[in-house]
Amino acid sequence: MAKRKASKRPRTMAEAVQISLSEVVQEDPTPRPLEDTQPSQVTQPSQAPHLPQPIQPPSNAPETSMKKCGRGSAKGIHQWGTGTKLKLMFNNDFQPLGDEGSRLKGQLGTMLRNPHRVPLTYLDWNSVPEEIKSAIWKEIEDNIEDCPAEFQPVAMRSCNKLWKDHKAKTKEKYYTKHEEDPDILLKVPKRVLPDQWKELVSYWRTMDAKLIATRNSKNREWRGPDHRTGRTHFSQIRHEMSANGENTDKMSVFIKTRDENDPDVKAVVEEFNQNLAEIPESLQTIEVRNKIFHDVLGEDGHGYCKTYGAGVLRSAVYGQSSRSPHASSSSNLNEITRQVREATQEIEQRLSSEIEQRLRREIEQRFVGEMERMLNEKLMAHLGHLKHVSDKWYLDGHEKVCLVSYTIPKHDVAEGIVVSKDPLVKVDGKPLGSDFWKVLVKKAKIPNASLERPRKKFCTIGEAVDCAVAWRSCDVFVEE
Structure with a gap:
């Protein structure tokens, strides 16, 4: 072909x-x-002389449009060419x-x-x-x-x-x-x-x-809002920012060289800040900020680097070995993303463990509550002729009460009489406290049943007949 x-x-x-x-x-x-x-x-430009000569438009050419007052062209250096x-x-x-x-x-x-x-x-x-x-x-x-x-x-x-x-x-x-x-x-x-x-x-x-x-x-x-630096080169602006201790990442230079009241500039800065807020503050390096800058405003064009001005080679900014202007930035950002992902997973695992423990405790509490409810129902069915003392709080100390075992399953172990409900009253030298009553045992129905709070001389209900014992108030019932 x-x-x-x-x-x-x-x-x-x-x-x-x-x-x-x-x-x-x-x-x-x-x-x-x-x-x-x-x-x-026309004469080929390549054949034109190299020394500048003043040139005036032809006399028959009409005047161009009226000049406006402005900055005007630079006058150059007066000593130029004088040695x-x-x-x-x-x-x-x-x-x-x-x-x-x-x-x-x-x-x-x-x-x-x-x-x-x-x-x-x-x-x-x-x-x-x-x-x-x-x-x-x-x-x-x-x-x-x-x-x-x-x-x-x-x-x-x-x-x-x-x-x-x-x-x-x-x-x-x-x-x-x-x-x-x-x-x-x-x-x-x-x-x-x-x-x-x-x-x-x-x-x-x-x-x-x-x-x-x-x-x-x-x-x-696609290049974004125009800068407002006039004849001041970006290198001079970067030099002054560095001397003043200011950050010289690309977004900082962008903001420094633009009109912050410009709606387009505001939109760029807002989008940049939103993306930056997703990165932990400790990981907001210059490389990360520059990467986000290019995500918002696009990559560098052929032969120039954004916010560095004309004349700066890409290799001078990114290095000869960098195949991509943001190879190092992307690598750093990927590393940061990995760290953030790992930290997030760790937090999720910790939260999952805490939630799991909380659910386990809640299930256990519900299970225990349900078991107590079922046991109480069985107890009431088994001890249907008894009624809890709390429903008959006006005991005068002469009415019989039934003492129910503290172990499960519950059993009616003895009959007795409530002597005192005062928490300060002592049995065997130890105050009753808020959970126990002083009860005089009159009859042992299950003699080998253990006392809820054993005494020094005996431990079973059969040994405590005609003696006062400390019995848990929730296990004291009266006959209907």
């Missing part, structure tokens, strides 16, 4: 427009005017910190907005020729004291973002808002050459560009 030839990817917008037009011609060979869609012949080198302080990821870092970012923005140096007519940063990128890096090296080589990828990523932002703002301000204006080609933005502007407009009008813009717009919605 023959291999399909790889199509050559266009690098400039002019090439993309030509490809788009050729596809249209193949579908519909009817000739049509190309006044608005055919880009004019006076900039002293920078870097963090562990080789991101510049402090005021000098912000000034450098402004200088890079000035360089990348120069239409002679890096035209906007390249499709993306990867299409920008290496000689242009090398010239930019050479200029950065020449103007920074002891510039580390590790700063190059950080600087190039920053240039990529600044250039893309410049293109996006140019399109939004000068094209999207005036797309239907018939004179749009004459309204050339200040930092775009006239021929480049025609190429930009021609490309933005193609169907491919519109599809890409729609896709990018949808992707942008």
Whole structure:
């Protein structure tokens, strides 16, 4: 099977427009005017000089829309290119910190907005020729004291973002808002050459560009609420938070760099806190918080790490050996989940044991109660002629009572007379207490029956005839 030839990817917008037009011609060979869609012949950006030159729009070009008061573009560094080198302080990821870092970012923005140096007519940063990128890096090296080589990828990523932002703002301000204006080609933005502007407009009008813009717009919605840091880089914000003793996990930085009154920000923070509340406080490590952050806001995109800003490589944050940005976080979270599960099982087992013991005691109590009820019923059936003394509390001490054994089964063991119910009265030197009465035994029905509280000289009911004994009040009955 023959291999399909790889199509050559266009690098400039002019090439993309030509490809788009050729596809249209193949579908519909009817000739049509190309006044608005055919880009004019322009100088290839790769042949542009590297030294910036001031450029003014043509005198016949009408004024653009009225300027609004705002922050304005960065003015750059006045000493740049004069031989006076900039002293920078870097963090562990080789991101510049402090005021000098912000000034450098402004200088890079000035360089990348120069239409002679890096035209906007390249499709993306990867299409920008290496000689242009090398010239930019050479200029950065020449103007920074002891510039580390590790700063190059950080600087190039920053240039990529600044250039893309410049293109996006140019399109939004000068094209999207005036797309239907018939004179749009004459309204050339200040930092775009006239021929480049025609190429930009021609490309933005193609169907491919519109599809890409729609896709990018949808992707942008997934990134969450915009930050409010202005020109301050995330590395500087992280540095200040760390110096102030604040947490620098991703959610803490997210909250620090957003408007907390924004409804979208509030929704993100609320969902994060709900998920975090499910984890024990002692296990809420930075790795766990970052994992929950990505569960709420999505994973890092290709080539960047959320809340770290442009220029920070994924390997600088997660390490070279990490195949997944959250491999360690997931591992830690899995370990925490295991610990929580084991702790939950232990609690469930302990509760189950306590419930089981409680049920056992309750069943035993019910069983004993039921047995006592059944025994009492049998006793009443067996001793039907007797009635409990509690029903006849007015005993005067002369009426006969029946003494029932304390053992089971119950038996009518003797007859007697209640002498005293006073708990302080003593029998054999020992007070009766609240559960016993003093009874004078008159007749033994079962002589070998044991006394409930034996005396010193005898232990059976037969030995206690004509003597007083202590008998449990609940076992004293009277005849009906």
